Amino acid sequence: MHEEVDSDMTSRLALGTAQLGLRYGVANTVGQVPRHAAYSILERAAQAGIDTLDTAIAYGDSEACLGEYGVADWHVITKLPALPNTLANVETWVESQVVCSLERLRIPRLGALLLHRPMDLLGERGPQLLQALHSLRQGGLFEAIGVSIYAPDELDRLWKVFRPDLVQVPLNVLDRRLIHTGWLDRLHKVGVRVHIRSVFLQGLLLMSAQSRPDYFQPWRELLDAWSAWCCEHRCSALRSALGFALAQKGVERVIVGVDSISQLEDILEASAQPPLPLPDLYSDNLKLLEPSRWMLK
Numbered sequence: 370m371h372e373e374v375d376s377d378m379t380s381r382l383a384l385g386t387a388q389l390g391l392r393y394g395v396a397n398t399v400g401q402v403p404r405h406a407a408y409s410i411l412e413r414a415a416q417a418g419i420d421t422l423d424t425a426i427a428y429g430d431s432e433a434c435l436g437e438y439g440v441a442d443w444h445v446i447t448k449l450p451a452l453p454n455t456l457a458n459v460e461t462w463v464e465s466q467v468v469c470s471l472e473r474l475r476i477p478r479l480g481a482l483l484l485h486r487p488m489d490l491l492g493e494r495g496p497q498l499l500q501a502l503h504s505l506r507q508g509g510l511f512e513a514i515g516v517s518i519y520a521p522d523e524l525d526r527l528w529k530v531f532r533p534d535l536v537q538v539p540l541n542v543l544d545r546r547l548i549h550t551g552w553l554d555r556l557h558k559v560g561v562r563v564h565i566r567s568v569f570l571q572g573l574l575l576m577s578a579q580s581r582p583d584y585f586q587p588w589r590e591l592l593d594a595w596s597a598w599c600c601e602h603r604c605s606a607l608r609s610a611l612g613f614a615l616a617q618k619g620v621e622r623v624i625v626g627v628d629s630i631s632q633l634e635d636i637l638e639a640s641a642q643p644p645l646p647l648p649d650l651y652s653d654n655l656k657l658l659e660p661s662r663w664m665l666k
Contacts, residue, residue, distance in 0.1 A: 381620070382419050383446075383624045390424070404434060404437070415442070420442075424448075425450075425485060426450050440475075446515075447483070448484065449485060467479070478511060478512065481534065484517065490531050515534055515536060515562075516531075516536055520655075520659070521550045535561065536562070541569065542610055542650060543570060543595070544567065557618065563619055563621055570658075594650055612639070616644045
């Protein structure tokens with residue numbers, strides 16, 4: 370029997386599905402989640418009141434896995450890959466990508482389509498891409514158009530040509546750029562939906578000092594201070610990190626990815642706990658904050 374959880378906070382969670390289609394995360398020790406385990410995770414998430422799934426065409430066979438399970442009752446968000454260098458017709462390509470996604474997902478319409486490389490909008494084919502997105506939304510293939518960004522400064526450039534319906538962006542205890550730049554408040558005020566990811570920094574915030582890869586040695590003092598704070602307050606790193614994310618006003622969904630049903634149960638339990646005051650710990654070092662820059666063996 371599952372314990373009751375705070376439905377208000379749980380409903381603000383979205384399930385990230387990269388792990389269902391490929392090996393993902395610095396703390397991942399099991400590889401891609403097997404199909405039977407993926408179905409159990411989806412079933413439990415739905416039971417707990419989570420209604421949003423985040424996936425991408427680039428996430429291996431994640432979309433196919435979701436389609437096989439059946440996700441017609443979910444709000445499904447997927448992401449369009451970067452425009453190929455040689456492309457005869459942008460609108461035809463975009464439509465083909467979206468239609469194939471819908472076929473894999475076995476649903477008639479997406480909750481939102483995000484650009485995995487939104488800087489394509491600033492290139493010479495940007496106007497064609499934007500026109501294609503608006504045309505396909507008008508045709509009913511998706512409800513909202515958005516962007517998946519790695520840093521708030523991308524919004525400084527994108528805002529001049531496009532105001533998205535939805536922005537997906539990293540935000541966690543150590544990475545507070547979205548807050549410090551003022552973009553979280555600005556997006557909220559103009560009605561742009563915000564979904565945050567990397568709330569556990571790909572699992573780094575949950576790792577013990579002994580299990581951290583050597584790459585993170587330059588930030589040992591900062592990471593040890595985070596672990597010490599959690600220990601001092603007798604609170605798990607998971608609860609503290611998730612509580613920070615859920616406490617942010619203006620955030621519609623907090624995206625969490627899991628490798629197992631037990632991880633999901635831990636997240637559901639943590640989401641039901643009252644918020645905690647958090648330490649004034651953060652970093653501006655991109656070599657720590659952006660996993661794409663990590664040089665892991």
